Amino acid sequence: MEQKFNYHAMEDEQLFALSRQDEAAFNEIYSRYYSLLFHIAYKTLKCRQVAEDIVQDIFISLYQRREKIAFSVSLKAYLNKAVRFKIFNEMRAENIRSKYCKNVFSNESCKIVFADLETKELSQKINQVFYNLPAKCRDVFTLSRNNGYSQKDISQMLSISLSTVEKHIGKALKIFRKELSEYSYMFSAS
Structure with missing residues (x-):
């Protein structure tokens, strides 16, 4: 007989442990934290698409590694740190892309081409x-x-x-x- 859980009432750690075998539990984690993570990313980057991509990447990674992850902090703290890390990487990558474009497009021969x-x-x-x-x-x-x-x-x-x-x-x-x-x-x- 299939067991029914009230995912909404569960603590994060209990929910995450259950998500290792139960996709519905993982969906509850996604529902709880998607908006928060998106807001953090969007507030910093000011680009909806990039913010959505970052949050999706975090959840994909979490889902793929859910059976192996052992938290030393709360799930919320882990996700918060993950989104800030991704934001930092995106900003660094954008800075590199920007410098590259300036160099490429400031080159006179390139302008002529x-x-x-x-x-x-x-x-x-x-x-x-x-x-x-x-x-x-x-x-x-x-x-x-x-x-x-x-x-x-x-x-x-x-x-x-x-x-x-x-x-x-x-x-x-x-x-x-x-x-x-x-x-x-x-x-x-x-």
């Missing part, structure tokens, strides 16, 4: 957008921007009204603005 890559990517995107324009719109835009014809000249060449020429150019510019918005930082003044 990234600028070249961005320019090449932008050029490919412009071509893609251009070839996806409606045919008539693309023709009018080419005559205007690439060949330098006035709107009046284009109107006469294609036997369409001046307002139609304006609409085609406006439509093309609107499409370009929309499709190239992610590259706007490249055009802003430094």
